[in-house]
Amino acid sequence: MESMKVVLSRGVREHPLKTHRSGLSRWLPLVFLIGCSTLLGSACRRQEDPPSPVLLQINDRRITQAEFEAEFERYLNTRGLASREGREDLRRAFLAQKIDRELILSAADRAGIALSPAVEEQIVAESLGDYPEEAFAAVLEEQGLSAEQWRRTLLENSRIEEAARQLAQSGARVSEEAIVAYYRQHADLFDRPPQVRVRQITVTGEAAGRRVLGQLRQGHEFAEAARRHSSSPDAAEGGDLGFVGRDQLPAAFDAVIFDLPVGRVSDLVQSEYGYHLFLVEEQRPARRLALDEVREEITGRLQADLEEQAYRDWLRGLRSGAAISVDWNLL
Numbered sequence: 001m002e003s004m005k006v007v008l009s010r011g012v013r014e015h016p017l018k019t020h021r022s023g024l025s026r027w028l029p030l031v032f033l034i035g036c037s038t039l040l041g042s043a044c045r046r047q048e049d050p051p052s053p054v055l056l057q058i059n060d061r062r063i064t065q066a067e068f069e070a071e072f073e074r075y076l077n078t079r080g081l082a083s084r085e086g087r088e089d090l091r092r093a094f095l096a097q098k099i100d101r102e103l104i105l106s107a108a109d110r111a112g113i114a115l116s117p118a119v120e121e122q123i124v125a126e127s128l129g130d131y132p133e134e135a136f137a138a139v140l141e142e143q144g145l146s147a148e149q150w151r152r153t154l155l156e157n158s159r160i161e162e163a164a165r166q167l168a169q170s171g172a173r174v175s176e177e178a179i180v181a182y183y184r185q186h187a188d189l190f191d192r193p194p195q196v197r198v199r200q201i202t203v204t205g206e207a208a209g210r211r212v213l214g215q216l217r218q219g220h221e222f223a224e225a226a227r228r229h230s231s232s233p234d235a236a237e238g239g240d241l242g243f244v245g246r247d248q249l250p251a252a253f254d255a256v257i258f259d260l261p262v263g264r265v266s267d268l269v270q271s272e273y274g275y276h277l278f279l280v281e282e283q284r285p286a287r288r289l290a291l292d293e294v295r296e297e298i299t300g301r302l303q304a305d306l307e308e309q310a311y312r313d314w315l316r317g318l319r320s321g322a323a324i325s326v327d328w329n330l331l
Contacts, residue, residue, distance in 0.1 A: 056095070057325045058102045065330045068098065078143050095331065101160065103318040108163035115159055123158050124151060168314035174302040182298050183291050190289040193246060197282040198257050199239040201225060202232040202274050209268045209275035216265045222279045231274065243284065253278070 052066035072094050108114075115123070128136065140150060183190070199222055203209045212229050216222060223238025230239050246254050256266050257278050266278040 053327065053330060055327050055330045056098065056102075057323075058099060059106060059323055061102050061106060063098065063102070065327075068095070071098070074144055091331065095326070099319075099324060100315060103315070103322055104160050104163050105156070106322075107167055107318060108159055111163065111167060113159060113163050113166060115155060115162075120155050123155060127154055164311055164314075168311040169307045172303070172306045172310045174299050174306060178302055179295060179298050180291070182302060183294065187288065190294050192284070192287055192289060194258070194286045195243040195245045195284040196257055196260075196280045197243045197284075198241050199223060199226060199279045199281065200232060200234065200241060201230040201239050201277040202235075203229060204231060204274045206268065206270075206275055209277065213265065213268060213277055216277065222265065239279075243282075 052064035054062050055065040055068050056063040072091060075094060076090070137147075140147060201209075201212055201222070203212060208229070212225055216225060223240070226235055226239030232239065234240060241249075244257075246258065249257070250271060252269060252271060253276070256269055257280055260266055260278060260280045262280050262283055264280070266276075269276045269278065
């Protein structure tokens, strides 16, 4: 099959050693291993070391004991898992994840799923962003990685994501019947309590609060007064707190804002943060959201569940159709 060029969506960069992941992370429960790729083969071993016995064979892909141990130690190191407690259980879980990883890469090979050079450079650039080169090199050294190993793993992880996306989720779509059924069965999730849209002004002293209150009662605009006088973080937005329900704010605030008529400024309210003035702009009664209001939310939730199940079924099929051999004596 001719190799296809895959253009991946942009991900949020958190750290240069975090792998490039998309929304698939919700349903792709793989540990993206950091270490020497199987493709590196003996390059991960010193030339003078004797050949390492094969620990794991998956179809025609072989992983030696030395390669596996190097990856496992690097996995523990990058996640701060230095403790020896539970190491044996971790090793077996790591082995299972390694098998799944190799199965997906084999499936990607058969399907011709590849990344073009341009896409590879895009992924690397997005993962590094503006991270300082010296700091990046220091992190690599701390975790025992070369820049080439990091790059190989990053691109391999992106290829794994794309293979799972193309081969596992294809055709998995949520039906209208499923959306309606979910809405009916979980109707209480869409109940909304009474809410008010409120603005606030916070000042440190009572005298300052009285001056601002006097200005407001003379007709000064509340949002502008908040921008000029308020010390709270929402001052730049004119003190806008958005819609809030009961128990989202301190009880002393609830006692004021839920009894305050729309358009009226409150008296001063004292708290540990200072003195506050409130303005209620809108009231919403308790209600149940209509299906059309939550259709997108339900669809997203069901689609994620559907894709996760499709992925698990697909991976189960890969396992059942593969020749997998483990030398448990070496493990």
